[in-house]
Amino acid sequence: MKDTYEPYVTEDGRQIGGVLMEMKNITLRFGGVVAIKDISFDIREGEIRAIIGPNGAGKSSMLNVISGFYHPQEGEVWFKGEKRKPMKPYQVAQQGVARTFQNIALFEGMSVLDNVMTGRLTHMKSNLLQQVMWWGGAEKEETANRERVEKIIDFLEIQHIRKTPVGRLPYGLKKRVELARALAAEPMLLLLDEPMAGMNVEEKEDMSRFILDVNDEFGTTIALIEHDMGVVMDLSDRVVVMDYGKKIGDGTPDEVRSNQDVIDAYLGVSHD
Amino acid sequence: MSTASAEHSALVSIPHLLARNMAQLPDKAAYREKEFGIWQSWTWSQSADEIRAIALGFLEIGVNKGDFIAVIGRNRPAMYWSMVAAQMVGAVPVPLYQDAVAEEMAYVLEHCGARFVVVGDQEQVDKVIEVQETVHGIEHIVYHDRRGMRKYDHTQMNALDDVQATGRAAHERFEAELEARWRALTYDDICVMLYTSGTTGRPKGVVLSNRNIIETSKNSSEFDHLRVDDEILAYLPMAWVGDFIFSIGQAYWNGFCVNCPESQDTMMTDLREIGPTYYFAPPRVFETQLTNVMIRMEDAGRLKKWLFDRFMAVAKRVGPAVLDGKSVSGMDRFKYWLGDLLVYGPLKNTLGFSRVRVGYTAGEAIGPEIFDFYRSLGINLKQLYGQTEASVFITQQKDNEVRPDTVGTQTPGVELRIAENGEVFYRSPGVFVEYFKNPESTASTKDADGWVATGDAGFIEEATGHLRIxxxxxxxxKMADGRLFAPKYVENKLKFFPNILEAVVFGNNRDYCTAFINIDLTAVGNWAERNNIAYASYQELAGHPRVLEIIQGHVEAVNESVAEDEMLSGCQIHRFLVLHKELDADDGELTRTRKVRRRIIEEKFDDLITALYDGSQTVSTVTEVTYEDGRKGSIKATLELRDVKTISAPSQMAAE
Structure with a gap:
């Protein structure tokens, strides 16, 4: 019954399809520490899925499991209807999963354009020699990829910093560049690790608009981790709530908001 | 163009000019726009094809002759095409300021009764939808950028692409009708309606005929010898009459190319890439650029700084003379040539001014230092004086007759008259038809003989014939003791200091003058950085004691200079304060063209003005602010008031 949900259309007219990714009974341990305890949930095609929880709840670990960086000791990850074998992060990326990082992992010395171009790596076929020699379709490929990148630069409104080294940019713009690079990979599933951490209200509003637009225009499925409850509740279709490595809630923002366990986790009750 | 005058009799509208350009210059670039990092370009025949498609689409959605079509968006070819397409079907384009908030738009859309609105993107669509709650005449919204638009209810909405596609598909049905409509246009039909921002009261719709626009474009093009191979960068608001004249009137008359920047923020890069030959910017743009250059030079290495200072001194001495073709000694000529090679040339290139043949500034007075700086680099920067009601041009400076303190002599075809109270009147072929639906204002501005009151006080210099405003x-x-009070004169002097962004001077019917000052965050911020002064916000920096000291120094310098002019020596500033917020058009304190709205500021900051005149040393206040999305908030501040040294009037006092 889990595998196929009926596709439906949201109130604002977006198509939500079947299950794209499913986590089945995931447990992740680092030595004696249990970061994730027996968690199951799914991500449906076209939806914005949030994972929230207090500090140390295991959110980032979860995202790292999805992106293939961590390999859970127990449980299965299903993607596009197939069980995923243990694979390297770059193989996961080739399957159509892209991500951004909580503490920004861009090439500081390179321009915005070059940074975003690196996101196209999985789509480039010419080898190093061809690219160095600028021969055998390398030029054509570069042009096609540049075109794609320029569309994304236009989409995220960062034309004015195209040639600026990333190191010189303010924090909010770096976040946007990171999103651009992830988008350049044309992912089916986009993972955002705290896209709004450290932003002011206006930057948060901008970022929210971009996330919604990405989802709407490109139909990209988005899974995001976020601290800011207000933003999450406005943005996402469904929310998973984690606390101390366990799933304590899962459902629409309204359902989650009225869940007593969630309220306790956020307001704080004593853990015996 | 040489052929232009021969055919002139037939060129009675913009669509007529378009047809001529399509026939005579089919493969010449007419529009360029940077998109996706590349300059895309359209020739005159391609542009004509796009415009026709829009026009046919307009017919398909039911645009009637005489309808008003509002156009709201940033400068993009498609927006210009929509305006010309509107003219082709006999409708009147009404460009609006794209940064106006919904309630400002509501007034204009209601007033002109627009049935159709062409907008740039989703942001503007949202505003128009908000306006539709109160204004019910809008039948159809056409938007250009599809982004984010998929979920909208499209029963009364359409993408411009789709309008063009249906237009092209329906060309069999509407071709004859379209042909008949644009061919029927006459010299006295309405070309465009532009709303003046108005420093007081509601905006007024200025109706300009084809005659106004085409005659003005023709005269001013001849005056400056504009050519078919000129290039301009269209980046100023489309709702502003200047942009309409430059980017449509003169562009269609001469057939030159209009280049549209990629986005507002990339304007400086795009300027450099295009290297326009004909350029227009308000003083503020030149000020900002100069401030940036100076800041960069402060941070530059010692050798560069030395070269810059040395050669700028040479340029200051001989540059204007070289530009005006006056005689300069061989040695100076060599030094200037060397300077051009090492400093001026690269600097002009960085600023995007390498190819500028004719450059204009207008709208506000420009600081003499700023003006001379650009001229000394060899940029032919001139001043003009104009207004919407004149289709821009009233006076212009001739090449080789350029001075910072005048606005030049009258443009060909313009007559000038100074009334007894000093007010400047003019009459020209560019004089507007009327204010739309406002005969009282029309009558009070324009008399039966066609003379228009500018609302500006000025005089004509006898020796040169130059107008001074x-x-x-x-x-x-008048001040309480009867002396002349001219606030703008003093404000301009204050604003010439890079640290001062805006100033408002009070003193009408008072014993002495006082001022509000806005600091320039870029300049003062850079100074603070260099002097290790930490600040968390605009407000904190503006209230910093050392900033106040600097501003006090500036005010005292202005007082000295004001005191030199006998007539205006009463305008010296006795007390001032630095405002805790930037004056902003969103709060109604400035017009959209960034002119000070005196009455509104007087009302809004009444408590501060009172404090300036009751002798108190500090004042606490709460100010309402409007955010860009239209929400309101408030900021609290305690401001320090400063007394300033003034120079007492010379000995004539006794004679009074």
């Missing part, structure tokens, strides 16, 4: 006629007042 002192101030807005209604702002010129």
């Amino acid at each position: 002192i101030d807005r006629a209604k702002d010129v007042g």
Whole structure:
């Protein structure tokens, strides 16, 4: 019954399809520490899925499991209807999963354009020699990829910093560049690790608009981790709530908001 | 163009000019726009094809002759095409300021009764939808950028692409009708309606005929010898009459190319890439650029700084003379040539001014230092004086007759008259038809003989025939003791300091003058950085004691200079304060063209003005602010008031 949900259309007219990714009974341990305890949930095609929880709840670990960086000791990850074998992060990326990082992992010395171009790596076929020699379709490929990148630069409104080294940019713009690079990979599933951490209200509003637009225009499925409850509740279709490595809630923002366990986790009750 | 005058009799509208350009210059670039990092370009025949498609689409969605079509968006070819397409079907384009908030738009859309609105993107669509709650005449919204638009209810909405596609598909049905409509246009039909921002009261719709626009474009093009191979960068608001004249009137008359920047923020890069030959910017743009250059030079290495200072001194001495073709000694000529090679050339290139043949500034007075700086680099920067009601041009400076303190002599075809109270009047072929639905205002501005009151006080210099503008006629007042009060004159002097962004001077019917000052965050911020002064916000920096000291120094310098002019020596500033927020058009304190709205500021900051005149040393205040999305908030501040040294009037006092 889990595998196929009926596709439906949201109130604002977006198509939500079947299950794209499913986590089945995931447990992740680092030595004696249990970061994730027996968690199951799914991500449906076209939806914005949030994972929230207090500090140390295991959110980032979860995202790292999805992106293939961590390999859970127990449980299965299903993607596009197939069980995923243990694979390297770059193989996961080739399957159509892209991500951004909580503490920004861009090439500081390179321009915005070059940074975003690196996101196209999985789509480039010419080898190093061809690219160095600028021969055998390398030029054509570069042009096609540049075109794609320029569309994304236009989409995220960062034309004015195209040639600026990333190191010189303010924090909010770096976040946007990171999103651009992830988008350049044309992912089916986009993972955002705290896209709004450290932003002011206006930057948060901008970022929210971009996330919604990405989802709407490109139909990209988005899974995001976020601290800011207000933003999450406005943005996402469904929310998973984690606390101390366990799933304590899962459902629409309204359902989650009225869940007593969630309220306790956020307001704080004593853990015996 | 040489052929232009021969055919002139037939060129009675913009669509007629388009047809001529399509026939005579089919493969010449007409429009360029940078998109996706590349300059895309359209020839005259391609542009004509796009415009036709829009026009046919307009017919398909039911645009009637005489309808008003509002156009709201940033400068993009498609927006210009929509305006010309509107003219082709006999409708009147009404460009609006794209940064106006919904309630400002509501007034204009209601007033002109627009049935159709062409907008740039989703942001503007949202505003128009908000407006539709109160304004019910809008039948159809056409938007250009599809982004984010998929979920909208499209029963009364359409993408411009789709309008063009249906237009092209329906060309069999509408071709004859379209042909008949644009061919029927006459010299006296309405070309465009532009709303003046208005420093007081509601905006007024200025109706300009084809005659106004085409005659003006023709005269001013001849005056400056504009050519078919000129290039301009269209980046100023489309709702502003200047942009309409430059980017449509003169562009279609001469057939030159209009280049549209990629986005507002990339304007400087795009300027450099295009290297326009004909350029227009308000003083503020030149000020900002100069401030940036100076800041960069402060941070530059010692050798560069030395080269810059040395050669700028040479340029200051001989540059204007070289530009005006006056005789300069061989040694100076060599030094200037060397400077051009090492400093001026690269600098002009960085600023995007390498190819500027004719450059204009207008709208506000420009600081003499700023003006001379650009001229000394060899940029032919000139001043013009104009207004919407004149289809821009009233006076212009001739090449080789350029001075910072005048606005030049009258443009060909313009007559000037100074009334007894000093107000400037003009009459020209560019004089507007009327204010839309406002005969009282029309009558009070334009008399039966076609003379128009500018509302500015000024005089014509006898020796040269140059016009000098002192101030807005209604702002010129008397102080309590009867001395002349000309606030703008003093404000301009204050604003010439890079640290001062805006100033408002009070003193009408008062014993002495006082001022509000806005600091320039870029300049003062850079100074603070260099002097290790930490600040968390605009407000904190603006209230910093050392900033106040600097501003006090500036005010005292202005007082010295004001005191030199006998007539205006009463305008010295006795007390001032630095405002805790930037004056902003969103709060109604400035017009959209960034002119100070005196009355509104007087009302809004009444408590501060009172404090300036009751002798108190500090004042606490709460100010309402409007955010860009239209929400309101408030900021609290305690401001320090400063007394300033003034120079007492010379000995004539006794004679009074």
